[in-house]
Amino acid sequence: MNNAAPSAHKDPHIIACAGEVLEGLNEFCRSLRYATFLTDDGFEVASFGGDDKQNRRVASMASSMQALGDAVAKDLRIGAAEYIIIAAETGYVIQMRVPDQLMVLAAHFDAAETVGKALSVVRLAASNMCAMIRREAA
Amino acid sequence: MAEHVILFAGPMGAGKTTAIESLSEIETIRTEANNTDRETADKDTTTVALDYGEITVGDEDKVRLYGVPGQRRFNFMWTILKERAVGLVLLVNNDAADPIQELADFLDEFGDLHEKGGVVVCVTRSDVATSPHIDQYAEKIREVLPGRMIPVFTADARNTDQMRTCLMSLIANIEMTAMIAASQERAA
Numbered sequence A: 001m002n003n004a005a006p007s008a009h010k011d012p013h014i015i016a017c018a019g020e021v022l023e024g025l026n027e028f029c030r031s032l033r034y035a036t037f038l039t040d041d042g043f044e045v046a047s048f049g050g051d052d053k054q055n056r057r058v059a060s061m062a063s064s065m066q067a068l069g070d071a072v073a074k075d076l077r078i079g080a081a082e083y084i085i086i087a088a089e090t091g092y093v094i095q096m097r098v099p100d101q102l103m104v105l106a107a108h109f110d111a112a113e114t115v116g117k118a119l120s121v122v123r124l125a126a127s128n129m130c131a132m133i134r135r136e137a138a
Numbered sequence B: 001m002a003e004h005v006i007l008f009a010g011p012m013g014a015g016k017t018t019a020i021e022s023l024s025e026i027e028t029i030r031t032e033a034n035n036t037d038r039e040t041a042d043k044d045t046t047t048v049a050l051d052y053g054e055i056t057v058g059d060e061d062k063v064r065l066y067g068v069p070g071q072r073r074f075n076f077m078w079t080i081l082k083e084r085a086v087g088l089v090l091l092v093n094n095d096a097a098d099p100i101q102e103l104a105d106f107l108d109e110f111g112d113l114h115e116k117g118g119v120v121v122c123v124t125r126s127d128v129a130t131s132p133h134i135d136q137y138a139e140k141i142r143e144v145l146p147g148r149m150i151p152v153f154t155a156d157a158r159n160t161d162q163m164r165t166c167l168m169s170l171i172a173n174i175e176m177t178a179m180i181a182a183s184q185e186r187a188a
Ligand SMILES: Nc1nc2c(ncn2[C@@H]2O[C@H](COP(=O)(O)OP(=O)(O)OP(=O)(O)O)[C@@H](O)[C@H]2O)c(=O)[nH]1
Pocket: B010, B011, B012, B013, B014, B015, B016, B017, B018, B019, B041, B043, B045, B046, B047, B048, B068, B069, B070, B071, B124, B125, B126, B127, B128, B155, B156, B157, B158
């Protein structure tokens, strides 16, 4: 884990990277309703779509979900939780940890998207975010 | 007596996770995340969903212990977990910026658990900050919840015996509330 930048949500550089990645995600996948990068402890880093209040709330809830997913995976001894999907009637939420970062990406798609595609674009965005932070740090 | 669900609430860094760890007889379930809010509480991790532990009291009564996240932005978890609880251990760290106000705020959120069973207040980290005095907590409780029997202790969340004393006093209150309710039902 990267502890060098403990407060991603206060780091203008990381916030800018996150904004850029989210723009790209939207370009790539029009069924995206909104998406948020958040710190492990539930602070919003950057969001696409949604209003401020909703994004902050999603960030907190996604952080709880992530931790509960990790707790279940740990208890069942099935390794680390890779991603979490909530499938609902009119859409779904996918969330995934940004590799090597204390950060999570949560994205909400409408039901028109296939889970497979949504999952692959979220994975791509998460790894783009990781690559960008690394590049900035180098 | 049926299974009790006891909630541990209070501000960030009060010692909810530590208290459940001290009390639990099973390996606790934790949802700790890297803490980026060092101004509020200077510690490595913070709870983002819940803590869970279990303890047996008496011969067979199983008590389920749930800890909530202290940070208000997780208050959706407060609502979820409060639903099931019959009692509250309200922990307040004496070294908080304004511990008496924290006490009032958390009583405002969780004080109605007194009617469901009982509430105890447990002041932690009084070795780190020696004031306010425990009397000031008692006075605030009388002010915001007049006429309720809410014991106040000072305790170290890391100390199993001290936390057990708080918990036992709460369970005694819960059982008394249940007895009173039962006798009132009989009288009616
Ligand atoms: N010196 C001292 N330390 C204490 C005492 N009680 C608890 N602690 C310490 O205070 C810290 C409390 O941290 P947590 O148990 O994570 O607090 P929490 O209430 O779960 O906080 P959040 O989950 O972030 O809301 C731990 O480092 C404990 O070891 C005490 O009476 N004295």
